[in-house]
């Protein structure tokens with residue numbers, strides 16, 4: 481693959497999407513369409529430094545995504561969007577740098593291009609020494625896609641729907657927008673493009689006719705995987721892509737031994753990994769680079785983003801972001817695990833607990849109504865109900881350190897920075913501001929006072945009468 485390169489067209493505004501953002505940043509299962517395309521190329525073995533994205537509308541936003549994935553990606557800017565052929569012309573110097581090889585051209589608004597199609601279409605392209613190989617599919621409803629006009633088994637031309645005759649519109653084989661070109665042939669054909677068509681655009685698709693007329697070999701490679709063709713030009717299309725992706729991803733997880741009782745409200749992103757015998761319950765959204773081990777129960781009503789979960793863990797109504805949760809952990813219901821947290825094996829976290837930027841070591845229990853922020857908590861610690869780590873002084877965040885085997889009484893405030901040694905007790909209702917040494921009890925509340933008869937005196941007969 482190394483001698484080949486890629487150009488991805490991503491300049492479109494997406495007028496029909498009615499979005500403020502560039503169309504290629506619209507998401508399918510929480511992942512921008514352009515990321516789907518870039519990842520497929522990378523998986524097929526096409527290197528980032530030989531991948532060029534043509535930006536246009538809101539180029540900064542598109543560049544930001546591309547660079548965040550890999551700073552070696554190239555970008556070029558198409559100032560005016562004069563058509564797909566014009567967009568490829570913007571990559572002229574990129575093509576010149578990669579002269580001698582082949583270029584894969586893809587559209588950033590068609591996310592289902594897969595590594596298999598990239599590889600097998602290249603194999604055909606190289607074997608038959610084609611100037612261009614266009615990936616096509618046979619569709620029941622060819623809609624507004626460009627029509628593939630064949631002459632025997634050769635590809636004669638691609639006619640855009642708007643320019644097609646009635647007879648051509650009856651053709652069911654359509655252009656996917658995936659092409660392999662010999663770079664030298666593409667450079668020649670681009671020079672011959674014009675915009676004499678109903679849309680006054682420079683169509684990339686016209687290069688086929690130009691190459692054919694100059695005696696070059698042009699081939700249509702019909703794929704069985706007609707999903708690769710699906711693009712999104714409207715919100716309705718985008719919803720349809722989400723549905724298609726959802727079904728396909730869930731089938732894959734079923735194959736791998738993941739259990740679903742019902743698919744109601746279940747959405748799983750394309751890069752999520754789930755082990756066998758894990759059960760995903762309704763209302764569960766798994767996205768980003770989430771990885772879940774075997775034998776877990778996730779849900780109902782849980783959301784995990786970029787979170788690593790071990791084996792045999794139960795997450796019930798949990799939201800977790802950019803965190804690591806180990807084996808045999810039980811969390812929920814109604815817990816929030818915020819970024820940069822690590823919950824070690826055997827930990828139990830109960831209802832209405834929030835954890836942020838903290839490590840909770842093995843077999844610790846945080847049963848109810850507790851906030852653990854910016855903290856390092858040891859093993860086998862027991863948190864009473866209503867404990868708060870007071871991590872923010874209005875200007876800065878500070879850490880709380882808690883040793884092993886501590887018992888934090890109910891409603892303890894731990895005013896950070898503060899350190900509790902091993903085996904420390906804090907009395908219920910204490911506000912701990914000073915460090916506590918190993919094995920000590922810290923009481924930080926005023927001592928109880930009894931005022932005999934006070935209430936009788938104040939309320940007099942009222943209480944005595946009710947008592948009878």
Ligand code: UD1
Pocket residue numbers: 489490491492493503504534535536558560561562563564565566567587588589590624625626627638640654655656657682683684685709711713
């Ligand atoms: C294009 C094809 C059509 C094919 C279909 C498959 C052409 C002329 N037509 O039509 O044969 O069936 O895709 O989805 O190529 N773009 C730019 N700059 C431009 C114009 C477009 O970057 O000046 C980008 C768009 O952002 C988009 C892609 O190129 O990602 C395709 O453009 P679009 O206008 O959506 O082409 P279609 O009309 O869908």
Ligand code: CA
Pocket residue numbers: 589711712713
């Ligand atoms: Ca399109």
